[in-house]
Amino acid sequence: MKRRTFLKGTVASGMLSVAASAGLLTPRRVLAAWPETAFTAKSIDDALDTLLGDTTLATSGDIKIKAPEIAENGAVVPITISTGMAAESISVLIAKNPSPLACSFALGGSTLGFVSTRVKMGETSDLIAVVKSGGKLYSAKKTVKVTIGGCGG
Amino acid sequence: MAKKKIRIRAKMKGDVAEVKTLMSHPMETGFRKNKKTGKKIPPHFIKEVICEHKGNKVLVASWGVAVSKNPYLSFKFKGAAKGDTITISWNDNTGESATADAKIS
Numbered sequence: 001m002k003r004r005t006f007l008k009g010t011v012a013s014g015m016l017s018v019a020a021s022a023g024l025l026t027p028r029r030v031l032a033a034w035p036e037t038a039f040t041a042k043s044i045d046d047a048l049d050t051l052l053g054d055t056t057l058a059t060s061g062d063i064k065i066k067a068p069e070i071a072e073n074g075a076v077v078p079i080t081i082s083t084g085m086a087a088e089s090i091s092v093l094i095a096k097n098p099s100p101l102a103c104s105f106a107l108g109g110s111t112l113g114f115v116s117t118r119v120k121m122g123e124t125s126d127l128i129a130v131v132k133s134g135g136k137l138y139s140a141k142k143t144v145k146v147t148i149g150g151c152g153g
Numbered sequence: 154m155a156k157k158k159i160r161i162r163a164k165m166k167g168d169v170a171e172v173k174t175l176m177s178h179p180m181e182t183g184f185r186k187n188k189k190t191g192k193k194i195p196p197h198f199i200k201e202v203i204c205e206h207k208g209n210k211v212l213v214a215s216w217g218v219a220v221s222k223n224p225y226l227s228f229k230f231k232g233a234a235k236g237d238t239i240t241i242s243w244n245d246n247t248g249e250s251a252t253a254d255a256k257i258s
Contacts, residue, residue: 034200039217076221102219108211116227120219
């Protein structure tokens, strides 16, 4: 991956999203309330602060991350997050991605603390699962080794 | 986009409904370049996925560009019965959207 062009790309898409939030968004989009700034945030703390309004994470043994130790293809890393807590939301962050926040799930009252999906990872990195339960944030970590990055370039 | 497809499989396992879904979507990050022209491929990704059961939102997923191409999503919820309908819809950053429903078996 060419680091220079890669960085440029990140900045350009950042600009684009600023333009989008500045006025190109229709009110219909605002209703959907997709957390734009959280997804474009460059640090984990910024992402968590805008998404969940808190950055204090308590490590929990009750969050299980199922992900491969070594991902051959960073473009498709299957992950499963499960917890026995009454979770309000589950968020997944990838520490070394250009924007760490990968996905966030708001769970209904009858929904179990379980989500499974596939994410892209640019390089070997920590995978962080953040569970919101009873107004507090709990987290668990797992390192995934990536042999081929999934961010293109 | 050529096809807007959502495939859903929902099954009761005891008192828990297990939903698995696959969406057809390029999930373009905006970081990649077209190798021939050297131009950047614009971002094109699903922002939000809403899963509903009897009018209740059982799961609302907010996604960034780090979700893989042709996204897979699976979740479980209680309070459903065989034959109930589950509706899944998504919208992306270009304003496209798709909806599909399936019966829980």
